[in-house]
Amino acid sequence: MGILVWLIVGGVCGWLASIIMRTDAQQGILLNVIVGIVGALLAGFIISPMVGVGTINEGISVATFLVSLLGAVILLAIVNLFRRGSVR
Template identity: 50%
Template sequence: MLGLGIISWIIIGGLAGWVASMIMKTNAQQGILLNIVVGVVGGLVGGFILSLFGVDVEGAGWIFSFVTCLAGACVLLWIVGMVRRRQKA
């Protein structure tokens, strides 16, 4: 994802964050800016996790980058949900 450029990061991150928020049922709580942040940070998280397994994330293209962002965003939203539940208890 690093080779795509900042505009691509925002577009792919926004779409991935939006789809992840629908999958994780947090869409009503988030706006477009938070979707972009979750998607971009999710891309970093997903890229980090995949690099631990030896997967070349940088040269994989925009579809693989979207899937990586989506998976990372879902993981990120799941972690945030766990922390929120723990704080309420």
């Protein structure tokens, strides 16, 4: 059940992050899911302990979703920085 939650939440977070960072036209659904999952993983290690919010594994709430979304946005910003030379 956990993998299914990761795929769904990762897909939604990756899709929203790509809309926020204006890279939606360049990414497909698979890349959105990957960005969402990796972004949520990074957020779980870095952002969650700083703000005291749990991760998606502990339960889905607005706070855990926002932390995962923030991680995906940060991941896309880092990718854009290396690919284009600007965060955009």
